Amino acid sequence: MTKSLNAPLPFDQLAKAIEARRSVYGYISGLRLDRAAPGEAWSSLPYRPVFVGDTETGVLHGGVITAMLDESCGMAVQLALDGTRSIATLDLRIDYQKPATPGLDIKAHSFCYRVTRSIAFVRSAAYQESEDDPVATATACFMIGANRTNMLTDRPMHSGAPSALEVPEDPTSPFANSPFARCLGIRMGEDDTLVMPFSPKIIGNPVLPAIHGGMTGAFLETTAIVGVARELGVLAPPKPIGLTINYLRSGRALDSYAKVSIVKQGLRIVAFEAQAWQDDPTKPIASAFGHFMLRRRQTQVDATSK
Numbered sequence: 001m002t003k004s005l006n007a008p009l010p011f012d013q014l015a016k017a018i019e020a021r022r023s024v025y026g027y028i029s030g031l032r033l034d035r036a037a038p039g040e041a042w043s044s045l046p047y048r049p050v051f052v053g054d055t056e057t058g059v060l061h062g063g064v065i066t067a068m069l070d071e072s073c074g075m076a077v078q079l080a081l082d083g084t085r086s087i088a089t090l091d092l093r094i095d096y097q098k099p100a101t102p103g104l105d106i107k108a109h110s111f112c113y114r115v116t117r118s119i120a121f122v123r124s125a126a127y128q129e130s131e132d133d134p135v136a137t138a139t140a141c142f143m144i145g146a147n148r149t150n151m152l153t154d155r156p157m158h159s160g161a162p163s164a165l166e167v168p169e170d171p172t173s174p175f176a177n178s179p180f181a182r183c184l185g186i187r188m189g190e191d192d193t194l195v196m197p198f199s200p201k202i203i204g205n206p207v208l209p210a211i212h213g214g215m216t217g218a219f220l221e222t223t224a225i226v227g228v229a230r231e232l233g234v235l236a237p238p239k240p241i242g243l244t245i246n247y248l249r250s251g252r253a254l255d256s257y258a259k260v261s262i263v264k265q266g267l268r269i270v271a272f273e274a275q276a277w278q279d280d281p282t283k284p285i286a287s288a289f290g291h292f293m294l295r296r297r298q299t300q301v302d303a304t305s306k
Contacts, residue, residue, distance in 0.1 A: 009152070011038065014083045018075055020157045024203035025212040026071040027158040028165065029064075039080035039112040043072045046105050050165045052179045054237060058102030061180035062240045063218020065126050066094050068108055069138040070214035073122040076110035077142045078151065080120065086205070087120065088146035089213040093139050093244040100135045104128045118144050149207045156206060165201065174226060181222050184215065189257060192230075194223045196256045203253075211251030213286075220245060220258055220274045220288040227260035228270055228292055238270060238292035251285045254278045268294055 009017060015036035022031070035042035045051075045068050053061030070092055077087050100106060109131055110124035120142040125134040149155070167179045174188060175181040184202065189195040196202075196219045204212030225237050260274040270292045275284040 008082045011036075015079065017152055018078050018083055020159070021151055021155040022075070022158065023071060023212050024206050024209075025067065025201060025215060026204075028163060028201050029067070029071075031068060031071055033075060034107075036075075036079055039076055039115075041072050041075040041079055041110045042107070043068070043075065043110070044105055044107045047103055048165070050167050050179050050183050052102070053181070055177045055179065057099070059099045060102075060106070061178065061218065061222075062094075062096065062243070063184075063214070063221050064180060065096070065100070065106065065136050066092070066217040066221065066243070066245075067212065067214025068106060069094065069110070069124050069126055069136065070140070070212070070217065072108040072110040072126075073112075073124050073138065073140045074142065076112040076122050076124070077115075077120040077144075080112040080115050081144065084150045084152050085145050086147045086149045086151060087142045087144055088250070089245075089247050090119070090141040090143050091244065091246045092213065092217060093242070094136055094217075094240075095138070095242045096136045096240050097134050100126075101128055106135065107131075115144070120144055147205075147208065149205065154207045175222075178222075180218070184218065184222075186219065186222055191259075192227065193257050193259045194219070194226060196258070198253050198255055208250060209253050211253075211256070211285075213245075213247055216247070216251050216256070216276055216286045217243070217245045217288070219256060220276055220286060221290075223258040223276070224260045224272050224274045224288065224290065224292070227274070228262060228272055231262055232265070232270070232294070234294060236295045238294050241269070241291040241293055243288055243290035245286055245288045247286050249283065249285050251276075252278060256285065257281070263289075270294060 019033040051064040114121040202215040258276040263271040
């Protein structure tokens with residue numbers, strides 16, 4: 001038995017093992033590994049109303065795309081290795097090309113193009129109908145051997161249909177129009193901070209357990225959108241252009257807090273920086289830098305034209 005566990009799996013078996021032993025959030029979200037090749041992963045995420053970021057437009061929350069690309073990139077790295085070594089996202093850059101069409105599934109193609117002794121480099125594209133017309137593109141770096149867990153022996157297998165993601169109704173919440181933010185339980189905290197309570201559905205590595213990097217990215221993006229809109233006094237949520245997330249330490253099974261600051265403001269573009277931490281603000285678990293495009297709702301346009 002020991003010998004068989006230590007021997008590399010045939011590639012088809014490796015791909016099945018990676019599909020069955022993904023992150024907790026990846027499984028719950030319904031993300032599927034549709035096709036695999038050495039160092040490459042083609043995945044898909046079925047459309048669900050819970051993924052919507054703004055009910056007025058029906059567009060998916062950017063954090064859903066971020067989490068999907070993070071997960072897909074991670075699978076590509078595992079497919080470039082033997083599947084046993086643990087990995088962790090070091091940084092992830094997302095460039096949003098266009099809003100996802102409401103009601104359509106999201107697909108992703110991720111390619112691990114270089115592996116060193118300790119780092120793997122990946123690029124990825126999320127799309128709906130054609131890979132040549134992406135919704136978002138990403139580049140990422142992963143640490144190899146991030147901890148001592150073995151994905152093929154330590155992580156539990158997932159089977160059956162994923163459970164439904166609950167979306168609590170809260171019409172008075174600042175996230176009343178954002179089902180995905182409500183699903184994550186994000187709420188306003190003190191001193192302009194946002195809070196994301198820990199829950200099993202946001203776990204990435206269940207052995208540690210550690211929060212999914214995509215969930216931390218989604219939390220930082222939500223914090224930035226809410227904080228920038230509030231700081232500038234705009235009614236319409238700003239539109240994400242690009243976001244770079246640096247992962248500084250593992251998010252543990254604790255509540256997370258985040259805050260944003262505006263780095264530079266123009267007439268149409270805003271640069272921001274956000275940080276997330278848990279029990280100590282001086283020890284952030286992740287930071288993000290990015291750009292938003294300001295936009296106005298029709299009511300604002302009508303008001304200024306009078």
